[in-house]
Amino acid sequence: MAKQGWTKMSKSLLMKLIYRGVLFISALVYYIVFLVLGGSYKNGSILFGDIDTVPVFLVLMVLIFGSEMVLRFFPTKHEPIGNQKMFKAHYIPSKNAERKSPLKQSPKRTLLVFGAWAALNSVFGILYFLDILSADILVLISLAYSVCDIICIMFFCPFQAWLMKNKCCATCRIYNWDYPMMFTPLIFLVFNPAPVLHYVLIALSVAVLLIWEITYARHPERFTENTNERLECRNCTEKLCRHNKFYPCKAALTRLVQAKQEEAKEEKINV
Numbered sequence: 001m002a003k004q005g006w007t008k009m010s011k012s013l014l015m016k017l018i019y020r021g022v023l024f025i026s027a028l029v030y031y032i033v034f035l036v037l038g039g040s041y042k043n044g045s046i047l048f049g050d051i052d053t054v055p056v057f058l059v060l061m062v063l064i065f066g067s068e069m070v071l072r073f074f075p076t077k078h079e080p081i082g083n084q085k086m087f088k089a090h091y092i093p094s095k096n097a098e099r100k101s102p103l104k105q106s107p108k109r110t111l112l113v114f115g116a117w118a119a120l121n122s123v124f125g126i127l128y129f130l131d132i133l134s135a136d137i138l139v140l141i142s143l144a145y146s147v148c149d150i151i152c153i154m155f156f157c158p159f160q161a162w163l164m165k166n167k168c169c170a171t172c173r174i175y176n177w178d179y180p181m182m183f184t185p186l187i188f189l190v191f192n193p194a195p196v197l198h199y200v201l202i203a204l205s206v207a208v209l210l211i212w213e214i215t216y217a218r219h220p221e222r223f224t225e226n227t228n229e230r231l232e233c234r235n236c237t238e239k240l241c242r243h244n245k246f247y248p249c250k251a252a253l254t255r256l257v258q259a260k261q262e263e264a265k266e267e268k269i270n271v
Contacts, residue, residue, distance in 0.1 A: 009080055009238040010154070017150040023064065024143040027057045031136055057139070058197045065146070069179055069204040073211065080153070080238060082169035083176050085231060086215040091222045092229040102224040105166055105173040113163050113174060117181055125188045135192070138185040145182045154243045168241050170231050173223065176212035179205035 006014070071079060075087035084090045094100065124141060127133040152159065153169055166172050183205045186198050221227040229235055 007237065007239050010240060010243065012078070013080075013150055013154055013240070017147065017154070019064070020143075020146045020150060023057075023060060024140070024147050027143055028140060030057070031140065055197065061139075061143070062197050062200050065179070065182070065201060066204055069208050072176065072179075072208050080169060080175075080240070081230060081236075082153075082172055085170070085222055085228065086176070086212060086219070088219075088222070090230050091219075092235070093221070094227050094229050100221075100227050102220040103226045104220060104224060105164060105171075109164050110173055113159055113177075116163065117184065121184045124185055128188050129191075135189055138188060141185045142183055145185075149178050149182060154240060156244060167225070168244075170236060170238075171223075171225050173216075176208055180209045 072083060075084060075089040081090060124133060124138065128135075128138060157169075159174065160166055160168075160172065164173065169175060183201050186202055189198055190202070216223055223231075225231040
């Protein structure tokens with residue numbers, strides 16, 4: 001079988017991975033060089049400190065991630081179906097959808113992800129309040145999370161593999177949790193004076209989460225494969241699963257394809 005090329009969505013995500021990676025590495029290098037050269041902190045922060053009176057990295061984060069989050073508020077063909085499935089424009093009712101109950105992913109698994117993430121970041125918060133970690137480290141952790149976010153989508157997602165057990169990103173219950181999770185470390189900075197710009201990131205990420213959760217509560221049929229044909233493998237144009245080296249669902253996907261083929265044969269026979 002010939003090797004399949006990268007889709008437009010794959011290339012788009014790869015570009016996002018590159019520029020997020022460049023931002024993270026640049027901030028990390030700047031932080032390390034600043035320390036090595038013996039630079040003095042301003043207001044207890046380097047990355048929040050002034051570079052000609054402008055906190056450059058924080059401004060870049062707001063411009064880059066702020067624009068990305070604003071796009072989440074509108075239906076578009078340039079974003080993965082994983083986060084677009086909440087919009088009516090991307091909802092294709094399955095046959096007899098009105099008679100079907102959406103097959104939701106386990107709320108226990110969802111709570112497990114929330115609990116695990118809260119526990120992990122609570123450690124960072126405690127270390128910050130004990131003055132073991134600085135505000136800069138929290139910013140660097142957020143930037144590292146932004147890189148890991150794309151890695152999860154394209155190559156390996158521990159939440160999918162070990163906790164959620166969902167088929168792929170297209171059907172993921174917590175897809176739009178990415179930005180709130182990304183900027184969780186910045187929440188601890190609310191308790192100490194910090195540039196106003198970081199509140200923009202927190203506010204937008206919370207808005208993304210609220211819209212997602214409200215839509216999920218009101219229109220669960222848009223989020224599940226058995227009621228939304230757009231989420232079925234046969235209608236997928238992104239093929240992001242090609243890059244993922246660990247998909248616990250691959251055997252299930254094979255069975256699904258076989259079942260669809262058998263179903264199609266039976267329909268032809270009945271006709």
